[in-house]
Amino acid sequence: MNRDEHAAAARGPDAFDRFASGVLGTAVLVALVGVLVAGDLGQALDVAAIAALGALPIARVAMLAVRWWRAGDRRYAGAAGILLALMVAAVLTVSAWR
Numbered sequence: 001m002n003r004d005e006h007a008a009a010a011r012g013p014d015a016f017d018r019f020a021s022g023v024l025g026t027a028v029l030v031a032l033v034g035v036l037v038a039g040d041l042g043q044a045l046d047v048a049a050i051a052a053l054g055a056l057p058i059a060r061v062a063m064l065a066v067r068w069w070r071a072g073d074r075r076y077a078g079a080a081g082i083l084l085a086l087m088v089a090a091v092l093t094v095s096a097w098r
Helices: 003-010 014-036 040-071 074-097
Strands: none
Touching: 014 040, 040 074
16 A cells, blocks of 8 residues: 555544534533533533543544554554553543542
8 A cells, every 4th residue: 555545544534523523512512501500410511521522532543543454554553552542541540530
């Protein structure tokens, strides 16, 4: 596979970009409502917004790892896998710490 084929295989589809934009917009609205609503519901909405924003980079890296693996680029897929493991470990550490 040449460099252009690797780049084309690794490029994320427009559908994921639209999905990520939708999640971002929804998270902003949910966070805004969470700030305006008092009590447990407001706190739950804020936590949901932060969780959605935290999940987007993990989903992006996972998507890239799969695309690179399918394209046959094991080095980039391995690097993405290591990064993904670090991101998940960080999320679990923060969750346990809290």
